[in-house]
Amino acid sequence: MDFIVELIASSLRMTVPILLTGIGAVYTERAGVVNIGLEGMMIVGSFWGALGSFYFGPYVGFLMGMSAGMALALIHAVASVTFRVNQIVSGVALNILAFGSSRFLSQVFFKMATTSPHVKGLRPVKIPVLGDTSPIIVLAFILVPFTAFILEKTVFGLRLKSVGENPLAADTLGVNVFKFKYAGVLLSGLLAGLAGTYLSLEHTGMYVEGMTQGKGFIALAAMIFGNWTPYGTMWASLLFGFAESLSFRVVESNVIPYQFIKMIPYLLTLAVLAGVVRKSTPPAADGIPYEREMH
Amino acid sequence: MKLKKLIALIVAVSMLLFVFAGCAKKEMPPSEGTTQQQAEKPKKVKVGLVFDVGGRGDLSFNDSAYAGLERAEKEFGDRIEVKYLEPSAGGENREQLLRLLAEDGYDLIFGVGFMFTDHIRKVAQEFPDTKFGLIDGYIEDLNENSNVVCLQFKEEEGSFLVGSAAALKSKTGKIGFVGGMKIPLIEKFEAGYMAGAKYINPDIEIISDYIGTTGDAFKDPVKGKELALKQFKSGADIVYHASGASGIGVIEAAAAQKKFAIGVDSDQSLTAKEDQRPYILTSMLKRVDVAVYSTIKDFIEGNYKGGYKVFGLAEDGVGYAVNQYNKDLISDIIPKLDEIKEKIVKGEIKVPADKSEYEEFLKGLKK
Numbered sequence A: 001m002d003f004i005v006e007l008i009a010s011s012l013r014m015t016v017p018i019l020l021t022g023i024g025a026v027y028t029e030r031a032g033v034v035n036i037g038l039e040g041m042m043i044v045g046s047f048w049g050a051l052g053s054f055y056f057g058p059y060v061g062f063l064m065g066m067s068a069g070m071a072l073a074l075i076h077a078v079a080s081v082t083f084r085v086n087q088i089v090s091g092v093a094l095n096i097l098a099f100g101s102s103r104f105l106s107q108v109f110f111k112m113a114t115t116s117p118h119v120k121g122l123r124p125v126k127i128p129v130l131g132d133t134s135p136i137i138v139l140a141f142i143l144v145p146f147t148a149f150i151l152e153k154t155v156f157g158l159r160l161k162s163v164g165e166n167p168l169a170a171d172t173l174g175v176n177v178f179k180f181k182y183a184g185v186l187l188s189g190l191l192a193g194l195a196g197t198y199l200s201l202e203h204t205g206m207y208v209e210g211m212t213q214g215k216g217f218i219a220l221a222a223m224i225f226g227n228w229t230p231y232g233t234m235w236a237s238l239l240f241g242f243a244e245s246l247s248f249r250v251v252e253s254n255v256i257p258y259q260f261i262k263m264i265p266y267l268l269t270l271a272v273l274a275g276v277v278r279k280s281t282p283p284a285a286d287g288i289p290y291e292r293e294m295h
Numbered sequence B: 001m002k003l004k005k006l007i008a009l010i011v012a013v014s015m016l017l018f019v020f021a022g023c024a025k026k027e028m029p030p031s032e033g034t035t036q037q038q039a040e041k042p043k044k045v046k047v048g049l050v051f052d053v054g055g056r057g058d059l060s061f062n063d064s065a066y067a068g069l070e071r072a073e074k075e076f077g078d079r080i081e082v083k084y085l086e087p088s089a090g091g092e093n094r095e096q097l098l099r100l101l102a103e104d105g106y107d108l109i110f111g112v113g114f115m116f117t118d119h120i121r122k123v124a125q126e127f128p129d130t131k132f133g134l135i136d137g138y139i140e141d142l143n144e145n146s147n148v149v150c151l152q153f154k155e156e157e158g159s160f161l162v163g164s165a166a167a168l169k170s171k172t173g174k175i176g177f178v179g180g181m182k183i184p185l186i187e188k189f190e191a192g193y194m195a196g197a198k199y200i201n202p203d204i205e206i207i208s209d210y211i212g213t214t215g216d217a218f219k220d221p222v223k224g225k226e227l228a229l230k231q232f233k234s235g236a237d238i239v240y241h242a243s244g245a246s247g248i249g250v251i252e253a254a255a256a257q258k259k260f261a262i263g264v265d266s267d268q269s270l271t272a273k274e275d276q277r278p279y280i281l282t283s284m285l286k287r288v289d290v291a292v293y294s295t296i297k298d299f300i301e302g303n304y305k306g307g308y309k310v311f312g313l314a315e316d317g318v319g320y321a322v323n324q325y326n327k328d329l330i331s332d333i334i335p336k337l338d339e340i341k342e343k344i345v346k347g348e349i350k351v352p353a354d355k356s357e358y359e360e361f362l363k364g365l366k367k
Helices: A002-030 A038-056 A058-082 A087-110 A135-153 A155-165 A167-172 A177-203 A215-225 A230-249 A264-275 B002-040 B061-079 B094-103 B114-126 B155-169 B184-200 B215-219 B221-233 B244-257 B274-279 B288-300 B327-346 B355-366
Strands: A115-118 A125-127 A131-133 A206-208 B045-050 B080-085 B108-112 B131-135 B148-153 B174-181 B205-212 B238-242 B260-265 B280-286 B307-311 B318-320
Touching: A002 A038, A002 A131, A002 A135, A002 A155, A002 A177, A002 A215, A002 A230, A002 B221, A038 A058, A038 A087, A038 A115, A038 A177, A038 A206, A038 A215, A058 A087, A058 A177, A087 A115, A125 A135, A131 A135, A135 A155, A135 A177, A135 A230, A155 A167, A155 A177, A167 A177, A177 A206, A177 A215, A177 B221, A206 B244, A215 A230, A230 A264, A230 B221, B045 B061, B045 B094, B045 B288, B061 B080, B061 B108, B061 B260, B061 B288, B080 B094, B094 B108, B094 B114, B108 B114, B108 B288, B114 B131, B114 B148, B131 B288, B148 B288, B155 B174, B155 B184, B155 B238, B155 B260, B155 B280, B155 B318, B155 B327, B174 B184, B174 B215, B174 B221, B174 B244, B184 B205, B184 B238, B184 B355, B205 B215, B205 B221, B215 B244, B221 B238, B221 B244, B238 B244, B238 B280, B244 B260, B244 B274, B274 B280, B280 B327, B288 B307
Parallel strands: B045 B080, B045 B108, B108 B131, B131 B148, B148 B307, B174 B205, B174 B238, B238 B260, B260 B280
Antiparallel strands: A115 A206, A125 A131, B280 B318
16 A cells, blocks of 8 residues: 555656646647747756745745746747747757756856755645645646646637637637747746756755756657647656656566666557557647738 | 848858857967966976766765865965866766866866776877876776876775664664666675675665666656655665765655665765754765875875775775764764774675675675
């Protein structure tokens, strides 16, 4: 019993950064903008979150982490929506920028290039069965139905989706395409920044360079795997989180070499992907820059 | 249209100028550097150091190397000039950084970590007049006249002591080990630790995990914490880590579970958060600082020798930490640990340094 509870708790902890970023990815891709810079937004989130918490406490830390993610997202939006730069190129550039700027600023503020001092996180909340849990974990799972509601039932969500499906039609009907694309991208930056801050403040209580370990890309995969829907993304994130925490618990033996244990999350993912044959349906105008034709 | 072309031309020309400016700049410093160096050489020794993955601030391995550099700087004051660099996150530019320091006329250059082995081998050949110190690495066929000295540690001996301490202090009869990257170097820690524990209590159970198979395993506190939590939850009450910056997560887990962690390389009680200190039983000290400092000292005094230097218990190159935070925790077992230490130094206990030697050691115990 203890083993199972612990496995679930650990899965949830590993799921949350992927889930938060994955939901962010849903917002941006539904608005028709591919955001491969999510990893970078997590990185700046983890750094700025630690910086804010170090000087002003965890609440400011979270605010700064989310703002940093959004600031990076704003650059992506300006480049890829307003100036119609290739979205992949812009995203890759942002990842490099995030990495370099975090190292530079860490050197400036902490006098250490790769780590911060210890920082404080939020006070944990008590949850039946699981015990002390970070409030961000709870928040992440509340965000799933919330996002589904926004996308399906609100004017904002429906317009956001229409912009991703057929921007020309939306524009003709008087929807401000650019505004909604900006909103989608900024929301993704906010959530990725939150995910990064969760890692540094809640999980380890310290910023370490590269602590995101590619989770931003895994979140993108989870979002695609989840068929661009919030619930799908949640299940996919849970699968990734569960597989990872399971790999911690498979003990090395003479039968299974160590390297194979570390492959479990990826093998499981491949197996599920290959097993669940489902048509994936991205938004029709995903990744295509929108240009108003002038005649 | 013409305007556009004009702008394009201006941009192209200015870019070209930048390129040339870049070239010119590159050529300038070395000539400047050499004159400076010639002028200063009689008094100033230039010491360079390149950190391993994790970098300064890992509160562990790299910080220990930095402490040695600091000590030398303090002691020799204006007779030396030090500079330290950190490789990129993946460590791809290790060789570049070594070469950069060598080209800048640094006299003694350290590579902190076994990952520098191949790079130092190469760069040392290109710069025969520059001396190198390689920590944890091993390059074959060196002798006194080589320009590389390999500074190695008997981590297994220090780990044996903290393993014994863990076994003496464990109430559940279960202890854990979290390693960073799965490589022979870290397996030395593991083998020594397990042997030390079994030496005290042959029935003790040891749970052992590694974080990963790449250099990233030394800076992944998220996984470090998860693995340690797993070990604590499955009954271990003391976990020893040898995982660089990932160990921050292990200590975090111990404090959260109100169990014990054993630090590594540096005295981690001193660098931990206030509220984590009561949960650090001790730390296995690997005196990288001593190795760095003594090599600099030798160099300044003209006694630098190439080849190999091994730091074990006998040389005080490894050991365990006693400080104001854990004094009360471990004071009752210090006599026992000192007794074991003496036996190791005298050679009465042969500490295993890998899996097969460990099996041998266990057989020896049973007899």
